[in-house]
Amino acid sequence: MSLVPGIAVIGCGRISRSHLAAVSSQPELATLIATVDSDIRLARDAATRYGAQVAFDSVDEALARSDVHAVVICLPNHLHAPVAIQAARAGKHVLVEKPMADTAEDARAMAETARACQVVLAVAQCRRHFRAIRYLAEHQSQFGKLISAQVSLGVYWPDAQAPWWREADKASGLVVALNGPHVLDFVQMVMRDDPLRVHAEAVRCNDFWAGEDEAMMLLAYSGKRLASVHLSFxxxxxxxxxxxxxERGTAVIENDTQLVFNGDLIVAQGDDEKRHYLDEAIEFQRQFREFTLAIAGQPNHSVSADEGIRLMRTLDAVHQAMRSGRTVELPAVVQDAESLDAVP
Ligand SMILES: NC(=O)c1ccc[n+]([C@@H]2O[C@H](COP(=O)([O-])OP(=O)(O)OC[C@H]3O[C@@H](n4cnc5c(N)ncnc54)[C@H](O)[C@@H]3O)[C@@H](O)[C@H]2O)c1
Structure with a gap:
């Protein structure tokens, strides 16, 4: 591999701009070699705008390039697993958009392939890279034991924002698969361990898509800790x-950018954090930097495949709970006496 890895961005739709900008604005970290989209006009436009050397309409062509060392997968959800596995088999490192896959089983297959092919597999949970979230991750123990988490992510979409949102099998449902990974990854980060029980209800209020657009879930953790999550489109x-x-008070995080503890402002939104995350957001630069550190085998804050599998396991339980109307009990995998003692 040359000094900096060559990158192909696969899928040049809505979220790709932030990834493309993250790569092209940090030439000391990587070189943007290729853009790929089955709609070649999108691939060409992206190549022109962000300075990629070549545009392709097929994944195979990008993976055949020896100067492409890593791929960023920005495809519809149902293509994450097959394309990540194909890329890993071609020897490319992978940064895959959330959700990592449709199911924990697919996520495990991705991780096993990456391990066997000795490539990095990281999940693009962009919200981990907001300054307030990073601060919390690094200073959580100062606030005492966590008792409960209430998380809301409510947005308004007057229609499907991409054609595949209309089809439940391509969007893996809808709001739970699209925004569930953001909030449940946060809950996983602060709880440290995995839920013991998951309750979930979801409904669809609009006819222009087939999946759920409103969801609520309740998660119970060891040590009498609770989390509630509301998702809305x-x-x-x-x-x-x-x-x-x-134990020592209440932390409130607004828009992932501002952290207030017991009324005191601890982290203020930075001027550089005011862009929408779809619009060349700074957090994606940080995320990409962490990915290149992972490729270089250095300490990094990338969300690992193992964390991604745990999140998919929780998401599977949420889907199962909301489809069956029953509480889902999860076998304790991560919890043990030692890790419980370590939970702040
Ligand atoms: N991190 C975030 O905050 C965030 C925000 C939006 C989307 N996402 C995720 O990013 C992914 C993409 O979402 P989007 O909103 O950009 O979707 P999109 O539909 O706008 O973009 C996907 C692109 O993939 C292309 N494509 C589809 N099949 C292809 C194939 N077989 N080969 C090559 N190209 C193909 C489409 O033509 C399209 O341009 C999704 O998994 C979504 O969950 C993440």
Whole structure:
């Protein structure tokens, strides 16, 4: 591999701009070699705008290039697993958009392939890279034991924002698969271990898509800790709020960018964090930097495949609970006496 890895961005739709900008604005980290989209006009437009050397309409062509060392997968959800596996088999490192896959089983197959092919597989949970979220991850123990987390992510979409959103099998449902990974990854980060029980209800309020657009879930953790999650595609104005009840007080995170603890402002939104995450957001630069550190085998804050599998396991339980109307009990995999002691 040359000094910096060559990158192909696969899928040049809505979220790709932030990934493309993250790669092309950091030439010291990587070189943008290829853009790929089955709609070649999108691939060409992206190549021109972000300075890629070549545009392709097929994944195979990009994977055949020896100067492509890593791929960023920005495809519809149902293509994450097959394309990540194909890329890993071609020897390319993979940064895959959330959700990592449709199911934990697919996520495990991706991780096993990456391990066998000795490539990095990281999940693009962009919200981990917001400054307030990173601060919380690094300083959580100062707030005392976490008692409960209430997380809301409500947005308003007057119609499907991409054609595949209309089809439940391509969108893996809808709001739970699209925004569930954001909030449940946060809950996983602060709880550290995995839920013991999951209750979930979901409904569809609009006819222009087939999946659920409103969902609520309740998760029970060891040590009497609880989390509640509300997801909406019907909420105006938008709400992105996290309330964490700790032994020493309450932390409130607004828009992933501002952290207040017991009324004191701990992390303020940076001027560079005011862009929408779909619009060349700074957090994607940080995320991409972490991915290149992972490729270089250095310490990094990328969301690992193992964390991704745990999240998919929780998402599977949410889907099962909302489809069956029953509480889903999860076998304790991560929990043990030692890890419980370590839970702050
Ligand atoms: N991190 C975030 O906050 C965030 C935000 C939006 C979307 N996403 C995720 O990013 C992924 C893409 O979402 P989007 O909104 O950009 O979708 P999109 O539909 O706008 O973009 C997907 C692109 O993939 C292309 N494509 C489809 N099949 C292809 C194939 N077989 N080969 C090559 N190209 C193909 C489509 O032509 C399209 O341009 C989804 O998994 C979504 O969950 C993440």
């Amino acid at each position: 019907n909420q105006r104005p938008v709400e992105n709020r996290k309330v964490l009840v700790f």
